[in-house]
Amino acid sequence: MRPAFKISQMYGLQTQRLRNVAILTPSLFKIRSGRKRLFWQDDVLEFDSSTLLLTKAGQQLTFENEPSKERFLSAQMSFQRPPPEAMIELSITVNAQRTPSLKPSRSLMASLDFLFELDTDGLSETTQAYWLNGFYQQLAEVGKLHLLFDGHFVPFAQKVTELLQQTPWQGYQLDQVAAHFSVSRATLIRRLKDENTQFRTLLTRVRMNHAISLMQQGYRQQIDIAVRCGYQSQERFSQRFYKSFGITPSEYIKTL
Template structure:
């Protein structure tokens, strides 16, 4: 369902090619986030939301204000809440940054409260619908959900995310999705991805979250992500995000 993540840092963070597997909304609380979006420089400051469609890979810099950066990210369901149909006829892509009006602020806060209190899923979806309907650019809902990942990618990600440390094989995923390994490979290729790429992204994103939200040693983080050594995890982490786990931890 809807998941909430909080990100804090005391120093600037520069991360590259961070995969986003679900439609997401990020609100910057302190500081600012800068990113390159379709060859255009975008700045997200306090009082703004960043909308990211599923399947995106974003490179960004988080910059603290007076020694603190803080943001909240909501990972949304792949399907629109029931009853949400945008009436916008202009299908040009809007900018991913939305200003926060009073209506958006109210809807955001009520949704976060429902998540904090672990209210029933239908209630959370009701408040999500209110947030989406409050966005000032009416093209945003079409755009945010118009890039939804195909079903096989979605299903494979959901399975691997349940246990990033498991020794997943293509045969495991194919069996759970009731198809042959060859069919799995072919369908993922049609969706411009692969088993290896998805598994690496799931594990590294899990590692990124653990580094942010726990004090576990890098070795323990590596093991929890399915890597057998801190060295191999650190190498893959740097290849994906552009900095080592230790360097990332130093920004917190």
């Protein structure tokens, strides 16, 4: 059964500076301890426990995570199911601005905390949608839902990304992925190009995000992390990580 949303956490014991971190699915971030400093367009936005960060799939974020009381901790809720189109239209009508921050009301935060604690195992997709749509409606009423979704559809690039996320270490080939979506290799390339991306770009972003996730889970041996991300060469993995985030794997591990 496909969950309507997934939850992950990120922590740090020292300041973490990362650039161009890909958001693979529409996501909401809640800071539990410390502060996140987001470099957004020509501005710098500050996030703490009183402010939520909302981002669409496909965005790349450059930020600093700053510990408080020796620890930074945030929770990410990744949404796998889009809201009804009418909710998105309502959100835009209420507030067309696109600054990705929200100071939630007490009731909205209570709904969010409920979802964070909700055990979705064994819940039908209909039941999950019931609870999630209630939260979507609250976001729409304060004009923030459209910060997560452009419309009631899942972009093709996101569908490909979700496939790659299942086994990021696998040696994916274009023909194999095209067959999964019942399209030709040329059609796969064209549809991704129409969304301003490429297959290799998506695969790299998935693998690099997976690398960070592994480090967050306690993996420390770089060759082990490299193999689990689909790289047979530690040097190649390290180069790709640095090119993606502006920091080496060793430097990132030192912040944990």
